[in-house]
Amino acid sequence: MAGTDKTNNDRMMQKTGLLIVYAWVLLAVGFFVLTAWDPTYLNSSEDYVSILAIIGGPALLVVTKIIETWNQEKQVELQDYESQATHERSMNEIQVKHHADMERNPQPTGDFSDHPAHGGRISQVERRLDALESKGKGK
Numbered sequence: 001m002a003g004t005d006k007t008n009n010d011r012m013m014q015k016t017g018l019l020i021v022y023a024w025v026l027l028a029v030g031f032f033v034l035t036a037w038d039p040t041y042l043n044s045s046e047d048y049v050s051i052l053a054i055i056g057g058p059a060l061l062v063v064t065k066i067i068e069t070w071n072q073e074k075q076v077e078l079q080d081y082e083s084q085a086t087h088e089r090s091m092n093e094i095q096v097k098h099h100a101d102m103e104r105n106p107q108p109t110g111d112f113s114d115h116p117a118h119g120g121r122i123s124q125v126e127r128r129l130d131a132l133e134s135k136g137k138g139k
Helices: 008-037 039-104 121-138
Strands: none
């Protein structure tokens, strides 16, 4: 999987998780700003904390489940990366061995001068023997 691909869990984590966290932080910061600006809001702090708790409770459950699902997905991705890396290492090892073998035992370059069918050394020896035999018979 490429680094730029986003799964459904990535998008869900990004949209849902961020929205819930931002909403909760915005409410908490909003309450802090309101009480700093006008201390009379401290009289209704219990109501405001209750609202934060009401939003925070279900938000925590949702975010926890999303994080668990996202974490499981990332573990699977890591396992996939490990198997891919193992495969790549073994393929690189095979390639290095192949190149070393090719350097030790180079393949023919197309020059088949040693091959008997192409007038190689064996054919030349056979021709010399034939020539010697014919000289010996001719005497």
